[in-house]
Amino acid sequence: MAVLEARDITKTYQEGVQETTVLRGVSMDLHAGEVVTLEGPSGSGKTTLLQILGCILSPSGGDLRIQQKPVEGRSSHLAAVRRRNIGFVFQQFNLFPSLNALENVQYALNLKGLKGPAAKQEARALLDAVGLLDRAGYLPRDLSGGQKQRVAIARALACKPAVLLADEPTANLDSAVGAQILELFRDLAKRENRALLVVTHDPKVRSIADRVLQIHDGRLRP
Amino acid sequence: MVDLALKILLHDKLRFTITVAGVAFAVALVLSQVGLFFGLLSNATLTIRHANADLWVTSHNTPNVDFAHQFPETYVNRVRSVPGVARAGNLIVTFMNITLPNGAEEGGVFYALEDFGAWNLPWTVKEGDIQDLRRGEFIFLDESAKRRLGDFATGDYREVQHNRLRIAGVSQEAKSFTTTPVSFIDFRRAQEMNPDLLKGNTSYILVKLAPGADAAAVKAELHRRLPFNDVYTSNEWATKSEAYWIKNTGIGLNAFLAVFLGVLVGVVVVAQTLYTSTMEHIKEFGTVKAIGGSNADIYRILARQATIAAVLGFLLGLGLAFAQKPAVEAMNLKLIMPASTISVVAVGTLLLCLASAMVSFRKVANVDPGLVFRS
Numbered sequence: 365m366a367v368l369e370a371r372d373i374t375k376t377y378q379e380g381v382q383e384t385t386v387l388r389g390v391s392m393d394l395h396a397g398e399v400v401t402l403e404g405p406s407g408s409g410k411t412t413l414l415q416i417l418g419c420i421l422s423p424s425g426g427d428l429r430i431q432q433k434p435v436e437g438r439s440s441h442l443a444a445v446r447r448r449n450i451g452f453v454f455q456q457f458n459l460f461p462s463l464n465a466l467e468n469v470q471y472a473l474n475l476k477g478l479k480g481p482a483a484k485q486e487a488r489a490l491l492d493a494v495g496l497l498d499r500a501g502y503l504p505r506d507l508s509g510g511q512k513q514r515v516a517i518a519r520a521l522a523c524k525p526a527v528l529l530a531d532e533p534t535a536n537l538d539s540a541v542g543a544q545i546l547e548l549f550r551d552l553a554k555r556e557n558r559a560l561l562v563v564t565h566d567p568k569v570r571s572i573a574d575r576v577l578q579i580h581d582g583r584l585r586p
Numbered sequence: 587m588v589d590l591a592l593k594i595l596l597h598d599k600l601r602f603t604i605t606v607a608g609v610a611f612a613v614a615l616v617l618s619q620v621g622l623f624f625g626l627l628s629n630a631t632l633t634i635r636h637a638n639a640d641l642w643v644t645s646h647n648t649p650n651v652d653f654a655h656q657f658p659e660t661y662v663n664r665v666r667s668v669p670g671v672a673r674a675g676n677l678i679v680t681f682m683n684i685t686l687p688n689g690a691e692e693g694g695v696f697y698a699l700e701d702f703g704a705w706n707l708p709w710t711v712k713e714g715d716i717q718d719l720r721r722g723e724f725i726f727l728d729e730s731a732k733r734r735l736g737d738f739a740t741g742d743y744r745e746v747q748h749n750r751l752r753i754a755g756v757s758q759e760a761k762s763f764t765t766t767p768v769s770f771i772d773f774r775r776a777q778e779m780n781p782d783l784l785k786g787n788t789s790y791i792l793v794k795l796a797p798g799a800d801a802a803a804v805k806a807e808l809h810r811r812l813p814f815n816d817v818y819t820s821n822e823w824a825t826k827s828e829a830y831w832i833k834n835t836g837i838g839l840n841a842f843l844a845v846f847l848g849v850l851v852g853v854v855v856v857a858q859t860l861y862t863s864t865m866e867h868i869k870e871f872g873t874v875k876a877i878g879g880s881n882a883d884i885y886r887i888l889a890r891q892a893t894i895a896a897v898l899g900f901l902l903g904l905g906l907a908f909a910q911k912p913a914v915e916a917m918n919l920k921l922i923m924p925a926s927t928i929s930v931v932a933v934g935t936l937l938l939c940l941a942s943a944m945v946s947f948r949k950v951a952n953v954d955p956g957l958v959f960r961s
């Protein structure tokens with residue numbers, strides 16, 4: 365079942381009088397339990413597409429449906445869809461430096477509406493799933509890069525979003541650690557039947573993919 | 587709930603300290619200046635508030651209780667015949683010079699009554715018996731006058747308008763707005779000492795109403811019978827005396843400027859520190875949005891930070907203001923901080939801190955969550 369359907373997505377950035385067309389009609393689906401990688405050279409529009417699929421950016425044209433429901437461009441609507449359906453993992457980890465590992469996950473649960481002791485318990489379960497329960501009280505600055513990314517994965521899994529999106533999640537990690545992290549991420553997504561899209565320009569990442577998409581100059585290669 | 591707002595604040599302890607200190611400084615400044623203002627002003631009406639009188643009859647357009655004008659003392663008989671008046675008595679308030687042992691002269695404001703006991707003046711007697719004043723060559727001085735007149739004791743003699751008078755006792759707390767010492771003397775003796783001005787005259791008529799009498803009705807009748815005098819309730823008279831000093835000295839403006847400066851300093855410090863903190867953490871706010879936070883969530887974070895700064899700053903500032911009290915009192919001044927003023931300052935602090943947070947909010951509301959994808 366397609367949890368995410370994108371049809372003819374276009375995106376043109378407008379900066380003053382200058383227009384840059386980054387996406388030129390991208391159509392793709394993501395299915396529950398599927399792991400897809402998106403490859404492409406620098407500047408080809410990968411991050412832009414990911415932001416549109418993740419309801420952070422609205423497209424200039426085309427249709428996006430998540431869980432069979434059309435996504436509109438209003439920012440409050442985007443935020444609500446994002447909160448309910450999307451889990452993000454970033455290249456820079458983007459953990460909150462003043463919160464410890466457990467609190468980072470717990471805070472995401474709080475934002476998504478799970479509060480109180482239940483949130484704390486769920487956060488512990490998520491940290492346990494990424495193998496970091498013994499580091500629950502550590503601040504991000506005391507965690508290694510791989511550990512940070514595990515916390516970020518636990519955070520992305522908060523409240524079981526249907527779609528997991530990762531932008532170059534291993535680019536800041538050495539390759540052995542990166543491979544471990546990717547496998548962990550894939551296993552968790554599979555176990556929970558989530559759709560996972562990983563953006564990368566590293567072909568090695570393919571090893572985890574059920575399907576590989578390639579983007580070039582704003583278009584997907586057939 | 588994970589308190590991200592507090593964690594961000596505490597993450598940079600130095601800046602948090604500066605924010606709280608800024609609020610505390612502003613609160614302490616405002617409270618102490620307003621307290622000083624009320625303290626100074628309270629001296630202007632001490633005698634009015636303590637005298638056991640419901641109404642004051644003054645000569646027309648007397649500006650405040652210290653700057654009295656005279657009118658015939660026999661008017662008191664007309665007052666006594668008004669229904670609803672339980673009793674009425676003449677009061678002279680007049681300036682006279684007191685010669686100090688070293689030959690210098692100091693002005694003093696003298697309250698002269700026939701029956702001090704009946705009007706509760708002076709209200710605190712430290713030494714001596716106020717009824718002794720009736721025997722003629724006596725005065726009561728206030729303890730606070732020692733700053734101006736030097737040390738004195740019951741039984742000493744002082745020269746007032748070149749009359750040698752004996753100090754029959756000492757009162758406490760009887761001060762005037764101008765810091766001129768308040769002294770007490772018999773009504774007839776005061777008239778004899780300055781006959782040109784006071785012979786056959788009085789400055790005020792104090793009126794005590796009969797139980798159940800209607801103050802407004804009595805006031806109207808007094809006004810009808812004494813058309814060239816003014817009649818006030820003691821509250822009206824106190825307000826008029828205060829208004830005179832606020833208008834004719836800088837204290838009103840001074841208090842206003844201090845409040846204005848306090849507010850300005852507080853708002854600038856809070857707005858500035860919250861703003862730089864917000865800008866430094868802008869990527870975190872982007873993350874909040876990317877992982878599902880709304881603008882309301884963001885505002886809640888900023889509002890909570892402002893509230894924490896406001897509450898801590900206010901409490902610290904309140905503590906500072908009260909800590910100043912002994913030092914201020916040692917200078918013979920008063921800090922009066924009524925609960926109502928403290929509440930207004932508390933609410934004002936909170937509102938201004940929240941308003942300061944709005945400066946940051948405008949920036950964060952527009953933050954692009956795409957920020958989190960950039961390095």
Ligand SMILES: Nc1ncnc2c1ncn2[C@@H]1O[C@H](COP(=O)(O)OP(=O)(O)OP(=O)(O)O)[C@@H](O)[C@H]1O
Nearest residue numbers: 377379384386405406407408409410411412413565
């Ligand atoms: N906010 C923006 N405003 C204007 N142009 C933008 C903006 N974001 C991206 N672009 C441009 O769009 C193009 C695609 O950018 P994008 O970040 O999607 O590429 P990418 O495939 O993720 O590249 P990389 O592999 O280097 O991360 C680039 O030319 C970039 O300069």
Ligand SMILES: [Mg+2]
Nearest residue numbers: 410411412531
């Ligand atoms: Mg990119």
